[in-house]
Amino acid sequence: MAEGNGGGDPGSQVDGERTEDYQKLINYGLNEKVAAKLDEIYKQGKLRHEDLDERALDALKEFPVEGAVTVLKQFLESNLEHVSNKSAYLCGVMKTYRQRKQYNTDSMTVNPGKGPDEDNLKAILERSGYTLDVTTGQRKYGGPPPNWEGPPPGPGCEVFCGKIPKELYEDELIPLFEKCGEIWDLRLMMDPMTGQNRGYAFITFTTRAAANEAVSKLDNYNVRENAALKVNISIPNLRLFVGNIPKSKSKEEIMEEFSKRTAE
Incomplete structure (x- = not known):
């Protein structure tokens, strides 16, 4: 099955045999190259197919192929030991990648430091x-x-x-x-x-x-x-935003209304 779906793309033939979840990714509409990279992550045990919700899968499906592969490569190299919601974490990585592209900071590297001991x-x-x-x-x-x-x-x-x-x-x-x-x-x-x-x-x-x-x-x-x-x-932010105030209301009228609501 894997060979038939590979389409001759070297990127989709990584690590030989596919898991049974590979076809699920293809059926969902993911590009073969993206599905292959995600399947590689499955096989390394860093993620299960069940960990990904529709939001993450939809984002991967709509992402440019090369960008999605780059994001998944970064995800694979991340330390996920203390990440409880891996689906949300992956969405965050995609958002960061998109921001970096937008601001032309592709030379930046994520997690450049050594991290904690x-x-x-x-x-x-x-x-x-x-x-x-x-x-x-x-x-x-x-x-x-x-x-x-x-x-x-x-x-x-x-x-x-x-x-x-x-x-x-x-x-x-x-x-x-x-x-x-x-x-x-x-x-x-x-x-x-x-x-x-x-x-x-x-x-x-x-x-x-x-x-x-x-x-x-x-x-x-x-x-x-x-x-x-x-x-x-730490002082909590106690500022309150109130919108849709009629322009006809004076400051005194507004203060009077608030005093009615806050009076004990």
Whole structure:
């Protein structure tokens, strides 16, 4: 079956025999070359056909063939150990590829850094019992802690950490913030265009006291030579957008209406 569907295209003959899912991809309407690359990923065990939803398959079907093959090659080379939703992750990779093409930054490479120390990270996860969920936009550690009972932490328990060096990951950040108290979760924001962190993270503690301790101990902390962190209590954005206000309404009338809604 594989040879008959290959059409003589070398790209569709990778690794010889096809899995039974290859024909499903062809029947779905994927290009043979794209289906062959995806089938290669299936055979290496980095993805199952059942992991892909219609959104991802439709995106691959509509993508330019060479672009789709490039995206799948990048996906194959990615560290997917902590990626829970691989279908969404693949869609994110496609979106990033499209943005790079749009802004003519094809010389950029995704995930150019060494990434976290996987041995240290594995040890942290085994010790804490937390999970790490990786997407193209963030790396989220924890939330909630194992065996947690009760509501999530309230206001004042989250800190913002800025000026994080690009090569720094949660394998170094977690032990640093753990010294201040129990972590609920840590979200390191990632730049999908470069694969590096965006230079900031949000850390939620189980108590306000721990968050205040983090600000006290780690604000202006030299995590690297000439690289001091900026840590402060995270303030939620309370701005409210209201549209379709009649132009005939005066400022006083608008304020009066809001006061009626917010009065206790």
